[in-house]
Amino acid sequence: MTTSTRGATKAPAVLVLEDGRVFRGRAYGAVGVTFGEAVFSTGMTGYQETLTDPSYHRQVVVMTAPHVGNTGVNDEDPESKRIWVAGYVVRDPARVPSNWRSRRSLDEELAEQGVVGISGIDTRALTRHLRERGAMRVGIFSGNALPDEGTMLTEVRQAPEMKGADLSAEVATQEPYVVPAIGEKKFTVAAVDLGIKGMTPHRMAERGIEVHVLPATATVEDVYAVRPDGVFFSNGPGDPATADHPVSVMQAVLERGTPLFGICFGNQILGRALGFGTYKLKYGHRGINQPVQDRTTGKVEVTAHNHGFAVDAPLDKVSETPYGRVEVSHVCLNDNVVEGLRLLDRPAFSVQYHPEAAAGPHDAAYLFDRFTSLMNTVLMEGQRA
Numbered sequence: 574m575t576t577s578t579r580g581a582t583k584a585p586a587v588l589v590l591e592d593g594r595v596f597r598g599r600a601y602g603a604v605g606v607t608f609g610e611a612v613f614s615t616g617m618t619g620y621q622e623t624l625t626d627p628s629y630h631r632q633v634v635v636m637t638a639p640h641v642g643n644t645g646v647n648d649e650d651p652e653s654k655r656i657w658v659a660g661y662v663v664r665d666p667a668r669v670p671s672n673w674r675s676r677r678s679l680d681e682e683l684a685e686q687g688v689v690g691i692s693g694i695d696t697r698a699l700t701r702h703l704r705e706r707g708a709m710r711v712g713i714f715s716g717n718a719l720p721d722e723g724t725m726l727t728e729v730r731q732a733p734e735m736k737g738a739d740l741s742a743e744v745a746t747q748e749p750y751v752v753p754a755i756g757e758k759k760f761t762v763a764a765v766d767l768g769i770k771g772m773t774p775h776r777m778a779e780r781g782i783e784v785h786v787l788p789a790t791a792t793v794e795d796v797y798a799v800r801p802d803g804v805f806f807s808n809g810p811g812d813p814a815t816a817d818h819p820v821s822v823m824q825a826v827l828e829r830g831t832p833l834f835g836i837c838f839g840n841q842i843l844g845r846a847l848g849f850g851t852y853k854l855k856y857g858h859r860g861i862n863q864p865v866q867d868r869t870t871g872k873v874e875v876t877a878h879n880h881g882f883a884v885d886a887p888l889d890k891v892s893e894t895p896y897g898r899v900e901v902s903h904v905c906l907n908d909n910v911v912e913g914l915r916l917l918d919r920p921a922f923s924v925q926y927h928p929e930a931a932a933g934p935h936d937a938a939y940l941f942d943r944f945t946s947l948m949n950t951v952l953m954e955g956q957r958a
């Protein structure tokens with residue numbers, strides 16, 4: 574069945590930014606009201622992965638790509654069990670989705686999951702506004718009887734901000750579960766779920782790792798109860814400055830010298846565990862075409878990003894920390910933001926971006942091999958000792 578998503582058949586919708594700028598369009602997905610932090614993603618593809626990434630919880634995502642929904646919605650690509658974005662902003666939705674895997678239209682899927690969107694927006698103008706003024710709160714209001722602009726603006730300004738938001742527990746698993754190794758099992762990893770994407774344990778499983786995914790509230794005892802060869806800290810929503818519990822668990826892991834790998838939120842937590850601060854970026858990095866340099870090899874990777882905060886660590890020197898020496902291993906070539914940390918005296922490292930990226934690119938997949946080889950080295954040393 575095809576559903577027409579022609580703008581004219583849809584209810585009117587209004588997007589109101591906290592600084593008072595207003596964009597008018599048509600309802601897309603569910604009709605209603607939603608609030609969140611307005612952020613833009615420059616990915617030309619992979620919208621299902623974006624929508625279902627738990628790190629987007631409480632964010633209203635603006636797509637710079639003008640056509641969205643062309644390949645419909647399939648049952649294979651989601652990164653989690655539901656759509657997490659708080660709202661979705663597109664320019665020109667596909668009228669008829671077309672792909673051999675497509676099961677339904679994106680419009681239908683958003684409506685079914687109760688996600689309020691808006692279409693017919695000049696998303697490039699909106700993106701330029703956010704780039705100049707910074708990420709800010711936003712509301713989308715749709716339906717035939719809308720409040721006046723002043724009322725909508727007041728409501729937007731009452732919505733919670735992303736700075737200071739502690740959100741991992743709202744998205745992470747409540748119960749531990751195991752993702753079995755594919756083929757021969759070589760290692761066991763405890764993965765602390767702060768908002769993990771499905772592709773991350775899969776990338777580990779492909780390398781012979783049995784992954785024990787643990788709730789965000791997991792204690793040091795819970796982590797070591799699975800007798801891990803390595804410990805992983807996942808991506809996740811919210812402000813890393815609030816993540817005191819995972820920071821203290823990670824410090825215990827560093828203390829014991831267990832191989833450790835972190836992605837995105839996990840990188841920010843490693844930064845904090847080592848004593849660095851984190852800060853909010855003006856508008857963040859979101860998309861699948863961000864250039865990152867591996868400072869050890871000089872090689873540039875094209876990478877997937879979704880972060881609004883970053884680690885404040887010096888680029889030009891090796892830092893001394895309570896856990897030994899640390900270097901900034903990766904940097905974003907657009908703006909020199911810290912994109913990775915590596916300890917020189919312990920088997921631990923992390924990256925701010927997404928080597929697991931399902932929609933690609935896959936330039937950074939070697940980082941999963943680096944984690945495997947750290948576990949291998951530590952295991953061999955243990956056997957020799």
Ligand SMILES: NC(=O)CC[C@H](N)C(=O)O
Pocket residue numbers: 628807808809810811812813836837838839879880881882883
């Ligand atoms: N994808 C992530 O893990 C995001 C981390 C953090 N919430 C940020 O926005 O920077």
